[in-house]
Amino acid sequence: MSLFRIKNGTVYDPANGVNGEVRDLWIQDGKIIDRPLDADSFTGKTLDASGYTVMPGGIDMHCHIAGPKVNAGRKMTPEMKRQAAPIFRTEQTRSGTGGVVPSTFATGYLFASIGYTTAMDAAIPGLHARHAHEELQDTPILDKGFYLLFGNNHFVMKHLRNQDQNALDSYCAWLLESAKGYTIKIVNPGGVEDWKQISRKSMWELDAPVEGFGVTPRQIVRGLAGTADRLELPHSVHIHCNNLGIPGNWETTLNTMESLEGHRGHLAHVQFHSYDGDPNDPSSFSSATQKLVDYVQSHENITVDVGHINPGLTLSMTGDTPFSQFLHNINRNKWYTADCELESSCGVIPIEYRPQRSLIHAVQWAIALEWYLLMEDPWRVVMTSDHPNGGAFYHYPEIIYLLMDKSFRDEFLSQMPEAIRERSVLADLTREYSLYEIAIITRAAPARVLGMKDKGHLGTGAHADITIYSPQQNRQEMFERPRWVFKDGEMVVADGEIQAHHFGRTFFTAPEFDQEFLPQIKDWFNDNYSIRFGNYQIDEGELPLAEKIACTPE
Template sequence: MGYLVLENGTVHDPTNGVDGEVQTLWLKDSKVVAPPTENQPPIDRRIDCRGYVVMPGGVDMHCHIAGPKVNIGRQMTPEYRRDEGIPRSEGRRSASGGLLPSTVGTGYMFAGLGYTTAMDAAIPGLHARHAHEDLLDTPLLDKGFYLLFGNNHFVMDRIREERTDCLDAYLAWALSSTSAYAVKVVNPGGVENWKHISRKTVQQLDEPVPGFGVSPRQIVRNLAASVDRLQLPHAVHIHCNNLGVPGNSETTLRTMEALGGHRGHFAHTQFHSYAGDENDPASFRSAVPELVEYVNEHENITIDVGHVNPGQTLGVTGDAPFGYFLSKLTGNRWYAADGELESSCGVIPMEFQPQKVLVHAVQWAAALEWYLMMKDPWRIAMSSDHPNGGAVFRYPEIIHLLMDAAFRREAIARMHKTLGDRTMLADLDREYSLNEIAIITRAAPAKMLGLTTKGHLGIGADADVTIYTPSLNRTEMFQRPRYVVQAGRVIVEDGEIGREVFGKLFAVNPGMDDGQLPVIQKWFDEAHTIRFRNFAIEKQHLGEVHTVATS
C-alpha cells in the first residue's frame, strides 16, 4: 500500500502547536507518518489542499447512536425520516436520513460533517450485545460506548458496605466483559427510586436511596474514586440529578464539589445550569456564570455542553424520570423501559422553539455562555447530546455563532423578547478562532477520552483528516467538508460519501487478572445478585477492537 499525500493545506492541529501553518501530510497504513526519505516513494494518490483548511477528524464524545433506546426512538418517529434518505450507489448502501437515521445513515451523517469518531454515552450492561450489533453496522466511524453504573444494585450495595475492593473489581470486570470504554452515571440513585411505585426521583444530593442507604453524593464520589484507582483513560462521566429543573445549578455545583478532587466529566452541562424556583417556571434563568467560575478554577473537571438548536428533536436518555417529567409537561407520546437492577430509559419527541418559548431561549443562550465563558477550551467539548439538543448536523450553526459575534447578535434578536433579562449572552463579545474550534471539536474531546491517537495530526496519529473549503459563512464551511479521510482512506469527496468502510471499536482493559474473578463471584453469591449469564461479550463477534490498557 502506498502513501496518501495531502499537499500544502492550511493545517490547524492544536495538540502539536500548529495554528494555520501550510504543511504537507503523509498518510500510510492508517497512520500519519514522517515524510519518506526514499527518492521515489510509492504514492497512491496526491490531493492538492492549497487554500483549504485541514483539521484532524472530528471526535464526538457524547452522543446516542446505538442500543435499544435509539432503536425505540427510530420506531417512534417515522415522520422524521419520511422524506429524507441516502440512495444506494457503488460502494454505498441506501440509508434513512433525518434527525435519527438508521445505523448506516448515522455513519454517513457523522462522516459527512467531518467526524470520524463517536462515543455512545449510555448503555446498560445487559444491552451491550445490542449496542455492539448496532455499532458493527455503523460505517465510517471509530466508536465505543460508556457503561451505566449509577443506579446499579450491586454498586450501591458495595458502596454502603464500604467494599472498595469489590467495587473496583466489579467495574473492571463489567467494562472488560462488555467491551465498554468508560463508567457512566445517570441521575445517580434517582432512576432506581423512580422505578418504584412512588414514581419519585431523588432530588437532594444527600437524600438516601430507599432500600440502599446510600446517597447520590456517595455514588458519585465512590465511582469517581474507583475510576481513578483503576486509572481508566476517561474520568467518570456524570449526568447529574435534577436535569432540566429550575434551580438545578445548585445540585450541579454540589456534585462537582462531591468529587473531592477526583476526576469528573460533566455531560450536557447546559441542561444542568439553571437558576430559579422549581415551583415557579417564570423564575427560570441561566446560572452558567456561577458554575463556569467553579469549573475554571478546578482542573479535575471537564465538560461537554449539550447545546440546543431550534426545531424538532428527540429525547433519548437513560434518565426515565426526566422523560416522564417531559411527558407530563408537554403531553407528547412517551416510552420508558426498566433495565433490570441497572438502569432505565426514556424516549420522547420534542421541539425547541426559542423564538417563542422563554425556557427554550434560555437553554439556547446558556449553551453559548458555556462555550464563551470557559477560559480553557481544552476542558470543554462540543456536543448537542445528539439527538437530544438537536442532531449532529446542526453543529456548523453553533460553530458559526461562536466564531461570528455579529451573526450571534442577529440570532439573539430573533429569540424570545425577554431573554436578555435571564442571561449574560448579549454582553459576551468573544469570537472563537479556527484553532479553538479544532480544540473543542477534536483535540479536547480526544484528550478527555485518553485517545492518544485521535484529535491530532502528529506522527503516529490515526490518519483521520477533514479538509474544509474556507468561507466567512461558517455554517456553510463546516456543514460540507471538501474531503474526509478515515484511517487513511478517502471516504468523502466533494461533500459526498464515496465509499463505505468500517472503523474500529474502542474498549478498555482495566488490567483485572483471573485472581479477581472469584472476588466478584463471591459477592454475587453472598448478595444473591443476578449472575448476568449473557453479560460477557464474545470478542470474536466485535470486529476490530482497539483495547486501551490502563497503566
C-alpha cells in the same frame, strides 16, 4: 497501504501547537508518519490541498447512536423519518433512513459528511451491551464505543454501602471488560432506582438516601469517580447529574462537582444542568452559567461537554426516566419508558425547541453558547448536542458559525423574546472563536478528555482521520460540506458524497481487577438476574477491528 501525501494544506492541529501553518501530511498504513527522507523526490499519490483548511477528523464524545432507547426512538417516531430525505443505495453505500435518529448506516454516512470520524455512545446498560455492539458494527466509517451505566446498579450501591472498595473496583472492572465498555457512566445517580422502585419522583438532594440501599447520590458519584481513577481508566467517570432540566438545578451541579473531592470527573450536557430559578416556578428560569464556569475554571480535575439545543423537532432519549416523566407532564406528548433490571431505565419522548417563541427554550439556547464563550480554557469544554436530545449532530456547523461570528449570534438573538437579555449574559459577550479554537473543542479536546492518544491530532502515529474544508466566510456552509474526508488514510467523502464504505474500529477498556471476586460476581448475577449469567462476555474476536485502549489516563 502505499505512501500518500496531502501537500500545502493550511493545518490546524492544536494538540501539536499548529495554528494555520501550511504543511504537508504523509500517510502510510492508515497512520500519519514522519516526513520521508526521500520526500523531495516523491512522485507517488498526492492530493494538493493548497488554499484548503486541514483539521483532524471530528470527535463526538457524547451522543446516542445505539442501544435500547435509540431503537425505541426509531420505532416511536416514523413521522420524523417520513419527513427526512431518504438515503439511497449507491455503489459505495447502502440505503438508510434519516431524521433525528438515523438508521445505523445513515448515522455513519451523515457523521462523515460533516467531517466527523469518531463517535461515542453515552449510555448503554450492561445487559444490553451485546446488541449495542451489533449496532456499532453496523455503523460504517466511524470509530466508536460506549460508556457503561453504573449509577443505579444494585451491585455498585451494595458495595458502597458496605464500604468495600476492592469489591466495587473489581466489579466495575469486570463489567467493563465483559461488556467491552469504555468508561463508567452515571445517570441521575440513585435517583433513577429510587424513582422506579419507590417514589416516582426525582431526588433533589445529593445527601438524601436512596430508599432501600443506604447510600446517597453523593456517595455514588464520589465512589465511582474514585474507582475510575484507581482503575486508571483513560476517561474519567462520565456524569449526568441529578435534577436535569429543573430550575435551580445549578446548585445540584455544583454539589456534584464538589463531591468529586479532587477525582477526575466529566460532566455531560452541562447546559441542561446550569439553570437558576425556583424549582416550583418555571417563570423564574434563568442562566447560572457563570457560577459553574467559575468553579470549573478553578478545578482542573473537571471537564464538560455542552449539550446545546437547536431550534426544531427532535427526540429526547435518556437513561434519566424521572426527567422523561417530568417532560411528559409538561408537553403531554407520547412517552416511552423501559426498565433494565437492577441496572438502569430509560425514557424516550419527542420534543420541539422553539427559542423564537419560548423564553425557556431561548434561555437554554443561550446557556450553551455562554459555556463556550465564558470558559477561558477551550481544552475543557467540548462541543456536543447530546444527540439527539438537544438536536441532531448534523446541526454542529450552525453552532460553529454562532461561535465564530458575533453578528450572526446577534441576528439569532434578535428573533427571541426580549426577556432573554434579563435571563442571560449572552448579548454582552463579544468573543469570537478562531478556527484553532474550533479545532480544539471538536477534535483535540474530546480526544484528550477521552484519553485517546492517536485521535484528534495530525502528529506522527495518529490515525489518519483528516477533514479538509474549503474556506468560506459563512462558516456554517464551510463546515456543512467538507471538500474531502479521510478515514485511516482512505478517502471516504468528496464534496459531500460518500466514496467508500469503510468500517471503523470499536474502542473499549479492559482494566485489571482482583480475580478473587469473580466467583462472587457470577454467583450474584445468577442469584439476582432473571437472565442467567451464561456466556455474557463478548469476545474481542467478535468485534471487527476491536482496539483495547491502554488504561493509563493522560
